[in-house]
Amino acid sequence: MFLVHLRSALGFISGVGVGDANDIICLEGERQALLEFKKGFIDDNGMLSSWGSEDENKNCCNWKGVNCRQTSHVLELHLGAYQNNRVQRLQGMITPSLLALTHLTLLDLSGNNFNQSHIPEFIGSLINLKYLDLSYADFGGPIPLQLGNLLHLQNLNLEGNNLTIIENLKWLSRLSLIKDLDLSFTNLSVANDWLEVVSGLPHLTTLTLWYCNLPPMSLSSLPPFNYSKSFTSLESLYLGGNQFDTIPKSFGNICTFRELDLSSNNLNGQLFELINNLSAGCARDSLEVLDLSWNQITGSLHNLAIFPSLKEINLHHNNINGTVPKTIRNLFNLEVLSFSSNFLHGVISEVHFSNLSKLRYLHLSNNSFTFEFSFNWVPPFQLEAIFLGSCMLGPRFPNWIQTQRNISNLDISYAKISDTIPMWFVDLAPTLRVIDFCSNHIDGWLPDLSTKCLYLEKINLSANLLEGPLPLLPTNLSILNLSENRFSGSISSICKINGGLLKHLDLSNNLLSGQLPNCFMHWPSLVILNLAGNNFYGEVPSSLGLLSQLKTLSLSNNSFSGNLPLSLKNCSLLTFINFENNRFFGKVPTWIGEDLPQLIILILRSNKFYGSIPLNLCWLKYLRILDLSINDISGSIPQCIDNFTAMAQKGNSSTDIISSDYSYSSGENFIIGEAYVDSARIVWKGREDMYSKSLGLVKIINLSSNKLTGKLPSQILSLLQLVGLDVSKNNLIGEIPQMIGRLKNLETLNLSSNQFSGEIPSSMSELTFLNHLDLSDNHLSGKIPSSTQLQSLDASCFAGNPGLCGPPLSQKCWSGEQTPNQSEASEEYGDEFWKWFYATTGFGFVVGFLGVCGSLLLKDSW
The missing domain is CATH 3.80.10.10 (Ribonuclease Inhibitor)
Incomplete structure (x- = not known):
């Protein structure tokens, strides 16, 4: 949605030039000023290629982006980067020569690259400006107070830069004719006067302050205002991405209110209480769009039918529980219904949708809904987007989907569908761009999607039971995910996806074979x-x-x-x-x-x-x-x-x-x-x-x-x-390195089956996160260091090191210097020595005795 808003901002005015400008000759001074202005830019894309000194380019009213509107004066400069479905970005700086265009009423430099430079103060001297768009132009630093001199300004858009304010927003209070004001992504954390200032702008129709670091209590801590008298023209208020924690009850008294966006804030508490603050006054009858998504709102769904004009209700990504009341069917003007990513449950039936003939977007994903529709049910609506992921739709493929002829996005993932893809699926609307059927039990062959689903950009059929060869697919796919299925054979057919748009290809965990094409x-x-x-x-x-x-x-x-x-x-x-x-x-x-x-x-x-x-x-x-x-x-x-x-x-x-x-x-x-x-x-x-x-x-x-x-x-x-x-x-x-204990985050250490020698470093006892250690089959010796971690390990972690001793091994260490193996070796040596000694002594005695006796027997005298 952010990028959607960006695109609309960059392309706010697409018409450039004038139809009969050939009959109008621009003033020489203004032409020279524009040429000087051009010198401040690097124009790699040729946006300003028609700005020249040649005879055929002498009339600056015919230059691209210049509008004179039946006068000789330059009235408008349309130099936004996004025009006519193309991006042509200028880079550089704004030169003071612009001041020569004294009749300038419109200046659009959106989407260009000014490399974090400051917004020039002299822009505040273009006093006839009615429209100033510097959005997404990479400006930085403080907003110049001189912009408060643009007393005729009706539209000011500074969105998407890296701007701040010095102290407050009092300079804004001078722009009494302002209708549309957008300061999104400007750091307004010190602007405690923001609500007081904007409420004093009598013609303000649209106020957009997305992601401005507005403090959490700024809505409730300021002195109370009579909103019905202050905001006499306010229709749209976009305050998403800030730190608000409540909705002032007085907002309900703004009778012109049509749109309220408080998404991505810190709203908490019961939905019932927040809704009551809006429904207490005349805003109840005028409110058409309510966006409270991405907050921490709790409680059950309120009877939203108390807002009879409601066209869009966005409550996704909150902590709302309970069921969807059947009174939702009384929102006859509803076009967008989004309750995704909450804790809702219960049965969704035909009754809920019986009067919603204008519904275009249905977002109920990531809840615990069970859909119970008759097989032949024909909905009263024609949806453009269906997001029902994680809802219980199965076991059969939802038949009512084939009645939707305008569908663009279809998400029925994790929906417990155990069925084949029906034949009518390929005849769905040619507008179909996204299908997501992942994580079901869809089986059978995937039909040929290459001829009738020409505009498909995303296909996600992962984690199903699909089999057979890969079919022909649309040429302009951006995303193809067929992973975790049973597809087999060659993948040469994917070479037909040759539109140059493919960004994501996942064919993993199948039965595909052959060489890569x-x-x-x-x-x-x-x-x-x-x-x-x-x-x-x-x-x-x-x-x-x-x-x-x-x-x-x-x-x-x-x-x-x-x-x-x-x-x-x-x-x-x-x-x-x-x-x-x-x-x-x-x-x-x-x-x-x-x-x-x-x-x-x-x-x-x-x-x-x-x-x-x-x-x-x-x-x-x-x-x-x-x-x-x-x-x-x-x-x-x-x-x-x-x-x-x-x-x-x-x-x-x-x-x-x-x-x-x-x-x-x-x-x-x-x-x-x-x-x-x-x-x-x-x-x-x-x-x-x-x-x-x-x-x-x-x-x-x-x-x-x-x-x-x-x-x-x-x-x-x-x-x-x-x-x-x-x-x-x-x-x-x-x-082993002595300071191994420095690696305090080690959870697994395996040094087994090597020829490491020496003692286990004592620092290893400091590895308190270690839960898997293997030092087996080395030449380590000495006592195993003492620590709760090491002694809790299995003895097999140290096996195959004859010189090791101590718990968890059974070999005990001597109190002296000798290792158990050394002591055992000594004991064995001692035992063997004495056995040898006794044996050899005895043998020597016998030999000696026999020798003595023999010598005696040999003497004749004996």
Whole structure:
């Protein structure tokens, strides 16, 4: 909705130039002023290309964006960046030559780039201005007080900049003719006088103050106003994105009120009380739009039919519970009904909609509704958008949907539908742009959508039971998600999606097979590519490297082979790579570290990579997961490992979710933002689990099951936020770093099946979060450090180290210097010695005795 508003702001006035301007010659002084004005801009898109000194361009009234309106004076400058469905952005500064246009009544510079410069004070000297639009033009700093000199101003739009006010808004009080005022995204946190000022503007019709940091009590703490006398013309009040916690009861006395937007504030308490504040006065009869979405409103749904003129009611994303009263049917003028993402429940029947013939948008997703309609029910309305995700619509496919001939967006995801897609579906309205049937039990084959659903932009049929080959699909798709189904065969048919608009392609976890077609050049805007969990084989085509916008690439769990294509180095925006469980071979490419600076996740697990770990990987300062396990990698672990600064620094909640954001156009007036949350199976805590939203919290290095040699570098101790380290099943030697206890966030540590020696560092007792430790099968010796954490582990964690002693092992340590093995060895040695001593002594006695006796017997005298 923000982008919709942006588009309307940028294109507020689309008509430029005049019809019979050839008969009008502009004044030379004004022409020269415009040429000087042009010098302040960088015009890469040629917006001002018609502004010239040549004879054919001498008449400035014919220049693009200039309007003289049957006079020789320049009256209007339409230089907004968005015009005629094109974006032509100027960059630069506004020069004072503009002051020569003394008759200027309209100045539109919206959407251009002024690089955080201040709004020039001299604009306040253009005293004949009636319309000033500087929205989304990248201005910064304070709003100049001189704008208060524009006494004829009727429309002022400063939305979408980085503006502040110095002290208050008193300069606004001089603009007595103002009708439309938009200061959205301006920091008004110190403007305690805002309500007093705007209520004194007698002609004010529309006031928009979205996301202005208005304080929570500003509506209720100010002295009471007689709103019915102050706001004599106010029709639309947009105050979304602030900190308001209540609706003043006096608002109900504004008899001209038609629209009230208090979305994304801190409204709380019972819905009944908030509604009462509006319904107590004459606003009850005039109110047409009420938006209280994205708040913390509680209680049950009020009888909204007390507002007889209501056209739009938006209560989505609150904490409202209970059922929907049947009195909703008495809102005869209702066009938009949005209760999504609350705690509502109960049955929705035909009775609720019996009188809603004007309804166009129905949003009831993410509640616990059960829909009970007769199979042949024909609704009284024609909907343009249906959002019923997580509502109980099944088990049959809703038959009433086929009656909707204007539908653009259709979301019936998580709706417990166990049925095939009906034949009539492909004959739905040609206006259909978005379908989302994910997470149902829809089976059968997907019909051919390429001929009758030409304008489809998003298809999400993931997590169903669909099977068979991929059908032909519309050429202009932006999003295609067919993951977690049973599709089989080749994917060559997707090459028909060649409109250049595809941004999201997810065919993961199917039964698809064959080699990848070399048609990635058709998708220059692709951001998401997920082909994991299929039966693809062969080499990855080099055209994959043409995807310069790619952020997520997952080819895991297939049978791909060969080297990674060098062309992938061109995908410099990649943040997520998962090539796990394939047959890729060769050395780990150095270009991964050199050319993919944004990389956050790198998983090359279970392939056939060999050679050493390239030092260039240390350049990946945003890396959070590095998994090179189960390969044939040799050499030592790079000492530059401490350059993984994302593993050293504590993150924040805004970066915990690893996602790839993008947007796409849905219909003529909508730009939809999407965020694809990356997911991966991570080996951690001794098991393999799928992580998605928590993936960004997992900071892991896994180098296990390779042929690494040398010592574990002490630089790893700099990675203070590391939660998992696995270097097991290698040939590492030396001692465990003495200060291993610095890694206080470690939850899993696996050093097993190496040749580590020496004692276990005493600092390991400081790893209080450690719940999975494996030091088995090394050459460690000495006493296991004492700590609740270490002694609670199973003895198998230390097995295969004959020199270790102490709990949880059964071998006891001597109080002296000797280890139990040394003492046992001494005892064994002692026992053996005495056995040997007695045996040899006895043997010697016998031999000696026999020798003596023999010698005696040999003497003749004996």
